[in-house]
Amino acid sequence: MKTGKLTVGDKEIELSVKVGTENEIGLELGKLRKETGVITLDPGFVNTGSTESAITFLNGEEGVLRYRGYPIEELAANCDFVEVCYLLIYGDLPTETELENFRDSIRAHTMLHEDIRSFYNGFPRDAHPMAILSSVVCALSTFYQDALDVDDEDQVNTCVHRLIAKLPTIAAYSYKKSVGQPLIYPRNDLNYCENFLQMMFAVPTEPYEMDPDFVQALNLLLIVHADHEQNCSTSTVRMVGSANANLFASISAGIAALWGPLHGGANEACVAMLERIIEDDCNVKKYVDMAKDKSDSFRLMGFGHRVYKNYDPRALIIKKACDKLLSKMDRDDPLFDIAQSLEEVALNDPYFVERGLYPNVDFYSGVIYRAIGIPVQMFTVLFAIGRLPGWVAHWTEMHKSPSARICRPRQIYTGPGAREFVSIAHR
Numbered sequence: 001m002k003t004g005k006l007t008v009g010d011k012e013i014e015l016s017v018k019v020g021t022e023n024e025i026g027l028e029l030g031k032l033r034k035e036t037g038v039i040t041l042d043p044g045f046v047n048t049g050s051t052e053s054a055i056t057f058l059n060g061e062e063g064v065l066r067y068r069g070y071p072i073e074e075l076a077a078n079c080d081f082v083e084v085c086y087l088l089i090y091g092d093l094p095t096e097t098e099l100e101n102f103r104d105s106i107r108a109h110t111m112l113h114e115d116i117r118s119f120y121n122g123f124p125r126d127a128h129p130m131a132i133l134s135s136v137v138c139a140l141s142t143f144y145q146d147a148l149d150v151d152d153e154d155q156v157n158t159c160v161h162r163l164i165a166k167l168p169t170i171a172a173y174s175y176k177k178s179v180g181q182p183l184i185y186p187r188n189d190l191n192y193c194e195n196f197l198q199m200m201f202a203v204p205t206e207p208y209e210m211d212p213d214f215v216q217a218l219n220l221l222l223i224v225h226a227d228h229e230q231n232c233s234t235s236t237v238r239m240v241g242s243a244n245a246n247l248f249a250s251i252s253a254g255i256a257a258l259w260g261p262l263h264g265g266a267n268e269a270c271v272a273m274l275e276r277i278i279e280d281d282c283n284v285k286k287y288v289d290m291a292k293d294k295s296d297s298f299r300l301m302g303f304g305h306r307v308y309k310n311y312d313p314r315a316l317i318i319k320k321a322c323d324k325l326l327s328k329m330d331r332d333d334p335l336f337d338i339a340q341s342l343e344e345v346a347l348n349d350p351y352f353v354e355r356g357l358y359p360n361v362d363f364y365s366g367v368i369y370r371a372i373g374i375p376v377q378m379f380t381v382l383f384a385i386g387r388l389p390g391w392v393a394h395w396t397e398m399h400k401s402p403s404a405r406i407c408r409p410r411q412i413y414t415g416p417g418a419r420e421f422v423s424i425a426h427r
């Protein structure tokens with residue numbers, strides 16, 4: 001297909017199309033309003049592509065997810081998270097030398113400025129860690145004012161390395177503050193996931209014993225969360241970045257979007273839902289019926305997806321990892337059991353089958369986080385640490401695009417027509 005035809009009233013216009021690597025077709029609307037006077041209207045952008053991108057490919061009908069062409073299953077089985085960060089941001093899997101240089105650069109940036117440590121005394125003890133994460137990430141721009149030029153590739157690259165290095169430190173500090181323990185400095189003799197776990201759970205009074213199963217499970221979780229094309233938070237990062245806002249500010253906005261329970265906040269909401277079902281005599285059917293009841297706002301958290309109308313491939317990977325970790329720990333988690341029962345009931349119910357509603361990335365991830373000892377409020381923070389390379393890759397791809405321009409959608413106005421002003425004495 002080379003072009004598309006559109007008839008608007010008595011006008012017919014020809015629109016060029018963009019055909020993607022996997023033969024997706026996009027109608028290019030650049031001249032629509034100029035030639036017809038009309039715009040498109042697509043709440044939630046269900047049918048609207050915002051950009052071309054070479055980073056991640058999803059096929060929602062077949063449950064396919066690839067980063068830079070590599071299937072998520074291969075990357076999850078063979079890579080570590082820093083390697084996947086490199087792939088997403090720079091476009092290819094790194095050589096050993098490239099990867100070592102990347103790791104060294106990240107190690108050099110894991111510490112926070114000592115003045116940032118004092119920020120944590122300013123937040124309430126029960127502050128949500130996503131609020132802290134978004135605030136501190138934006139505040140990084142005040143400590144690196146000499147490296148915020150979005151058009152300077154070296155400055156952007158330094159910002160990228162600083163963010164990847166510092167997000168785990170910022171996150172772990174928020175947890176330590178919430179439990180009244182001393183903030184633990186990063187250690188450069190540890191790998192990325194080991195370092196995060198020791199900053200989270202080490203205490204100065206005794207050596208921290210690293211559990212390799214926890215390190216492996218965390219590494220897998222970060223990889224499967226690393227990118228997901230034009231999701232809500234990534235689109236937010238692109239939108240904010242399109243105004244030439246610096247990378248720290250753009251990522252801070254992405255963190256805020258991810259916090260939403262319909263998006264990354266669903267992993268925290270899913271655990272709360274599963275615990276509620278357990279407390280309610282494990283009455284799975286009651287909650288499946290509530291989710292189907294249009295008069296009830298209740299939805300199955302961790303279920304359904306805008307793109308996947310098949311099983312989310314990440315949920316399959318995470319579910320297998322749950323099984324493996326719990327059996328290695330010789331531990332039963334009632335949450336995992338109830339989640340599997342809920343999945344079983346839902347996937348045999350026409351309501352869910354007809355709508356293509358399957359478990360998504362957030363349905364089982366909480367089981368692993370709990371097994372590792374991550375508190376529920378930190379689940380979405382872990383999602384953000386995983387998603388950071390994706391956000392960064394999209395932000396830099398957007399800035400390098402020759403068609404980059406500020407994102408500014410139009411609207412259809414439905415408010416009152418022009419009317420005379422009435423002074424307050426006569427209202």
Ligand code: SDX
Nearest residue numbers: 228231262263264266291299300301302303304305306355
């Ligand atoms: C993430 O975009 C991404 O890629 C996101 C993400 C990523 O990696 O970045 O994958 C991460 O955000 C995963 C999604 C996490 N959110 C949840 O688990 C929250 C619960 N899910 C839903 O709220 C919902 O499925 C969404 C928000 C995920 C998708 O919403 P859509 O695409 O707008 O779908 P919809 O609301 O139009 O639902 C279509 C139908 C509706 O019923 P009908 O009007 O057709 O009768 O399906 C129903 C909905 O009521 N439905 C659900 C449901 N999800 C959709 N019914 C019950 N429980 C659910 N979870």
